[in-house]
Amino acid sequence: MFLISMIIWATALLGAVMTVWALTWAIKRGEFRNLRQGAASIFDAGEPIGRQTDFFPTSGKGVRP
Amino acid sequence: MNRTFLVILGAFLTIAFSLSGLVLIPNWQFQEHKPVVNPRDGSQYPAPYYGLALQGRDVYVDQGCAYCHTQQVRPKGYGGDIRRNWGNRRTVARDYMYEYPILLGTMRTGPDLANIGARQPARDWHYLHLYNPQITSAGSVMPRYQYLFRTVKAGELVPAGAIPLPAAFQAEGTHIVPTARGEQLVEYLRAQNRTFPLPEAKQ
Amino acid sequence: MSNVPEGPAESRLEQVSRILIDDSSRVPVLIWFTSSVIWLLLGSLAAMISSIKLHHPDFLGGIEWLTFGRIRPVHLDIVFFGWSSMAAVGALLWLQARLCHVRLPWPLLLSGLAMVWNVGVVVGSVAVLAGHGSSIEYLEFPAYCAPFFAVPALGVLAANVKMYLGKNSQHTYVSQWYLLAATVWLPILYVTAMLCTYFGLVQGVSQAITNWWFGHNALGLWVTPIAVATAYYLIPKVTGRPVHSYHLSLLGFWSLAIFYNWAGTHHLTGGPLPAWTITVGVVGSMMMFIPVITVAINHHMTMRGVFHMLKTSPTLRFTVFGSFMYTVASFQGSLEALRSHQEITHFTQYTIGHAHLGLYGFFSMIMFGAMYYIFPRITNNEWSSARLIKVHFWGSSIGVLAYGIGLCWAGWWQGLMMNDPSIPFLQTVEYVKPYLILRSVSGAGMTIAHIAFAISVWRILSRHHFVMSGPTLFTTERPAWREFVNEQNKREEMAQ
Numbered sequence: 001m002f003l004i005s006m007i008i009w010a011t012a013l014l015g016a017v018m019t020v021w022a023l024t025w026a027i028k029r030g031e032f033r034n035l036r037q038g039a040a041s042i043f044d045a046g047e048p049i050g051r052q053t054d055f056f057p058t059s060g061k062g063v064r065p
Numbered sequence: 066m067n068r069t070f071l072v073i074l075g076a077f078l079t080i081a082f083s084l085s086g087l088v089l090i091p092n093w094q095f096q097e098h099k100p101v102v103n104p105r106d107g108s109q110y111p112a113p114y115y116g117l118a119l120q121g122r123d124v125y126v127d128q129g130c131a132y133c134h135t136q137q138v139r140p141k142g143y144g145g146d147i148r149r150n151w152g153n154r155r156t157v158a159r160d161y162m163y164e165y166p167i168l169l170g171t172m173r174t175g176p177d178l179a180n181i182g183a184r185q186p187a188r189d190w191h192y193l194h195l196y197n198p199q200i201t202s203a204g205s206v207m208p209r210y211q212y213l214f215r216t217v218k219a220g221e222l223v224p225a226g227a228i229p230l231p232a233a234f235q236a237e238g239t240h241i242v243p244t245a246r247g248e249q250l251v252e253y254l255r256a257q258n259r260t261f262p263l264p265e266a267k268q
Numbered sequence: 269m270s271n272v273p274e275g276p277a278e279s280r281l282e283q284v285s286r287i288l289i290d291d292s293s294r295v296p297v298l299i300w301f302t303s304s305v306i307w308l309l310l311g312s313l314a315a316m317i318s319s320i321k322l323h324h325p326d327f328l329g330g331i332e333w334l335t336f337g338r339i340r341p342v343h344l345d346i347v348f349f350g351w352s353s354m355a356a357v358g359a360l361l362w363l364q365a366r367l368c369h370v371r372l373p374w375p376l377l378l379s380g381l382a383m384v385w386n387v388g389v390v391v392g393s394v395a396v397l398a399g400h401g402s403s404i405e406y407l408e409f410p411a412y413c414a415p416f417f418a419v420p421a422l423g424v425l426a427a428n429v430k431m432y433l434g435k436n437s438q439h440t441y442v443s444q445w446y447l448l449a450a451t452v453w454l455p456i457l458y459v460t461a462m463l464c465t466y467f468g469l470v471q472g473v474s475q476a477i478t479n480w481w482f483g484h485n486a487l488g489l490w491v492t493p494i495a496v497a498t499a500y501y502l503i504p505k506v507t508g509r510p511v512h513s514y515h516l517s518l519l520g521f522w523s524l525a526i527f528y529n530w531a532g533t534h535h536l537t538g539g540p541l542p543a544w545t546i547t548v549g550v551v552g553s554m555m556m557f558i559p560v561i562t563v564a565i566n567h568h569m570t571m572r573g574v575f576h577m578l579k580t581s582p583t584l585r586f587t588v589f590g591s592f593m594y595t596v597a598s599f600q601g602s603l604e605a606l607r608s609h610q611e612i613t614h615f616t617q618y619t620i621g622h623a624h625l626g627l628y629g630f631f632s633m634i635m636f637g638a639m640y641y642i643f644p645r646i647t648n649n650e651w652s653s654a655r656l657i658k659v660h661f662w663g664s665s666i667g668v669l670a671y672g673i674g675l676c677w678a679g680w681w682q683g684l685m686m687n688d689p690s691i692p693f694l695q696t697v698e699y700v701k702p703y704l705i706l707r708s709v710s711g712a713g714m715t716i717a718h719i720a721f722a723i724s725v726w727r728i729l730s731r732h733h734f735v736m737s738g739p740t741l742f743t744t745e746r747p748a749w750r751e752f753v754n755e756q757n758k759r760e761e762m763a764q
Contacts, residue, residue, distance in 0.1 A: 011090075015082050019526060022075060039510040041439040042367070042501060044286070051508040054581040054641055056654040069432050069448065075525060076449040080456050080489070083529035087481050088464065091545055092474035127399035129337020135615060139538035144611050148689040156540045158473045165468065166404055167475040169539055173615035173686065174322070176693050198325075204694050206701070208325045212332045 098159045101263060110261040113163040114253070121253025124246050126166065128210070135170035136179045136257065150184070151177040152259060157266045160259045175207055182258040191251040192228040192243055200234055213247035216240070285369060292371035293362045294646040296378035298729070300358035301639060303386050305725050307350025312715040314343035319711050323704040333397045341408040342396050348406060348486070349417065350389045352627065354382065355635040356450075356494040357424055362642050363501055364428055364447050368435035373427055381420035388416025404465055404475075406483040411466040418459050425451040442517040446497035449525060453489040457482055473540055477533060484532030487627065492594075493524065495634040496563060499591045502634075502641055503570050506584045507577055512569035520562030527555035534605035537614055546607075553605030560598040567591045582657045586637030589665055593629035597622065600676075612687065617700060618679025625672035628714070633664065636721065643728050652727040656720045663717025670710035678703035 043049045100109040114122055125131070138152030146152060156179055161167050185191060190201060196214055198205040217224045217240045227240035235241075243251070318340040320327045328334050365372040372378070392409030395401065401408040428451045432444065461482035464470045470478055504511050511517060530552030533545045571588060578585050600622055603609055613619060640657065644650055651657060678700050685696045 011082070011086060018078065022071070022078075023522075038439040038441060039504070039514040041437060041441055042505055043508070043510070046286070047505070047508075049508055049510060052506060052577055052581065053508065054506045054583040056580060056582055056657065057651040058654070069429065072445050072448045073429070073452050075522070076452040077456070079525045080453055080485070080529055083485075084460060084481065086548065087530065087533060087545060088470060088474055088478050091477060091542060092470040092472075094542070095472050095474060098472070126403040127338075127401065128335060129341060129401065129403055131403045132337050132340050137539050139611075143538050143607075144614075145687040145689045149686075149693070150689075158540050158542070160540060162472045164472060165475070166402060166465070167473060167479075168403060169473075169476045169536070171405065171535060171615065171619065174697070202694060204698055206322055206325050206697055206704075208321065208336055209329055210335075211330055 095158050095162070098162045100162070101261070103261070110263075111160055111163055111259075114256060117249045117252035118256040119253075121249035121251070121256075124213075124250040125168065125253055128250070130178075131168045131170045133170075133172055133174035133207070134176070134178045135173055136177065137169045138177065138179050138259070146177060149176075152180045154260070154262065154266045156259050157263060159263055159265065175205070178254065178257050179259050180257060182255040183260050186255060188251055188255065189229055191254055192247070193230070195247065195250065196228060196230070196241060197234055200231060210247070212244075213250065214241050214243050217242050286366065289365050289369065289371055290362070290645045292375065293365050294375075296372065296375050296382065297358045297362045297642065297646055299379045299382040300354050300361070301643070302725065302729065303382055304351050304354035304358065304635075305639075305722055307346050307354060307389065308718050309722055311343055311347040311351050312711075312718050314339050314346055315711055316708065316715060318343050319704070319708040323701050323708065332399070337403075338397050338399065338401065341401055341403070341405070342393050344406065345396065345408055346389060346393055347627070349385075349392070349409070352491050352631060352635070353417075354385060355632075355639070356491050357382070357385075357420075359498050359635060359638045359642070360424070360447050360451065360494050361427065362646070363443060363498060363638075364431050367437065367441050367444050367447075367501070368431045369437045370431050370434055373430050374423075377423060378427055381423045384416055385420045388413050391416065402465070404479050406486055407461060407465055407479065411462060414458070414462045414466075418455060418462075421451070421455040421458060425455060441501070442511070442514065442521065443497035443500045445518075445521045446493035446500070449521075450490055450493040450497075453485065453493075457485050457489065476536060476539070477541065477545065480532040480535040481529075482532075484535060485529050487631075488524075488528040488531070491627070491631050492528075495590065495631045496520075496524075496594070498638045499563075499567060499587050499594075499634050502583055502587045502637060503567055503591065506581050506587075506641070507570065507574045509570055509574065512566050516562040516566050520559040520566070523555065523562070524559040527552050527558070531556060531605065534610065537605075537607055537610040550605050550607065553602045556598060556602050560595060560602075563591070564595040582651075582654075582661070583637045583641040585661055586633050586640060586664075589661075590630050590633035590635075590637060593625060593633065593668075597626040597630050600625065612683035613679055614683070616679035616683040616686070617675045617703065618683065621672045621675030621679055624668060624675070628664075629668045629672060633668075636660070636664065639725075643725065647728055647731075649728050649731060651724055653724065656724045659720040660717045660724070663713045663720065667710045667713035667717060670713070671707055674703050674706045674710065 040049065047053050100111055102109050113119075136156075138154070138156045139146045140155040141147050147154070160179075161169075192214075194201040194207075195210045197209050197211075198207040214228070216236075217227070218238060219227075219240050220238055224240050224242055226242045228243065230241055317328065317334060318336060321336045321339070325336070332338075361372055361378065388409070392413040395410050395413070396408050400410050402410065428448060432448055461478055464478040465475065500511065500517060530548050532552075533541065533549030534553050536549075537546050539546075567588070578588060604613060604618075604622060640651070682696050682700050685691045685699060686693070
């Protein structure tokens, strides 16, 4: 029982250390830089910021090509 | 190398970590479980199912009984399980060491069945209940399992194994006999008995 | 080329490439989506049968194939594997291609994998109806069905990684993390759970833990991230407003990844498990407040000031409803994990109510929103009727709210009654019955909504009502662009 609980705690500790390590590593590599541009990256000139891109369909027939 | 690696590695680590923590370590911990020997008759508890009860487990699984019935008794003071007389103690991991598949269940549309064999030892009660739940439990929403029975036209003679239907539920001149699957299911239910005292289940 | 709108060359290229990318995903995404809509209808049918049986047990009684213990798992599996997963894959492929600025790779392979997946759902459902189910929730399909899901899941993962590695976009958008991680998680989860369950790798109660490790994570690490990713894209995209805080969204992603997969054992509270496994599940569930709150803040702040758009955009309506339900269902779920709460609600209809608020109110609604956005863009057609969309929205949203609130209320009292041994058990059954009827009624509302949706989908696919320049497609004057794209394609072909 003692051995088991030691293993559980050791794994938990290892997990925590690895998480912290991964986070530091990611920050050092600049993973969290340029975040604002990231948020804007889904817009382009055709569908710029500030333009709604979805509406209910209106009635009225379109043109068959 | 770019962020792909970070995300994939992170995703993999998180899941592998919880798998080992939640599944593998407990599984390893449970492997030290051994059955207890009953000093009175030398039998062991828990014991694997055998014979009709073993076949009955397949019927229990295939009919999906587990979607409305649990097989677990919660500890004293946690819920009303013991006070409802669903068991004389909580169930513990060792109770289930031979269960494959394990059928703990998550829903109590009907009552718990962990000790139904101890609560209702009579075969006939189970047959009546499965044939038409309204006979034993009026108002129940359990379906009738009439396909686990067959109808025998026997006139005056009562065929062997006919279930003692109350007159109101019996058609004139017919008798109802359980099929092999019906018998198996009932033996499985009667084998549900987790009352044997285990040292780790004090409550 | 005269009818191509004017604009700087760069922006013109961006728009053309977006259309080309949407086009490249057309066949596979349509197959995944259309299949999912068919499964949605079949799943609703199975749901209605099970629901009616629960208050009228003699309904279709005597037919062994349709007994409650078989049709109920079939409902769950069709809805999970057929509807949710297939819709999720469709949304994932389309979204990842768009966000990576690459054409969808291997369209034929991905279409074929959809058919393999469909075969898996058919075979599995028939097997469960025939009595070959395993009674292990979410894993009822027999072991021989596993390759039908494992292989496509790996294929989708490969396509996803390929797109991500070859991406032409400079930035990583937050959705991409969720999408990539979800495709890593699904095959690991599914294959591991199937191996543990069907090949005896774990014994005794560990089987139950594996069951809920899978059952809970399949929702939290497969369909949830895809819906969150979709909402993270669609809400800003439709409103034209960038996500409120990008930092928060990253925090949300990693906290989900770290904490969610520990939460599954709360399904076994009070069960025959070592106490610490349950404690871990409770702690994991509590930590889920972090990712949920970050998503809630982000989506709400993005929507602030533009809530009026809900009136005019079907996509936004469904997506914002779903996103709101994510917060509600997750808060409820975290509280539900507490031992004192579980003492009452475990084993009752409360859990069923909660599950539907999550998988339907949150996930399915976001998928509906995604489909309203994606179908026109890959079929180059307009939705035929605003009325059908409104029937769908109101049927679904009122239906799921009535369902969730009704069953949670009923389950709470059912649990209290069950814990009081002076009340006969059958009285708890009697108490719940009216709410079970309410469940059938609200289920019927949702089913009507699904039929309206299926009609819309049928019309847009069959070009029953063909409009190429409708409001959904308005921004880039698509017909003109399409000609330009077609010419580009021809030129490319000639050059080859």
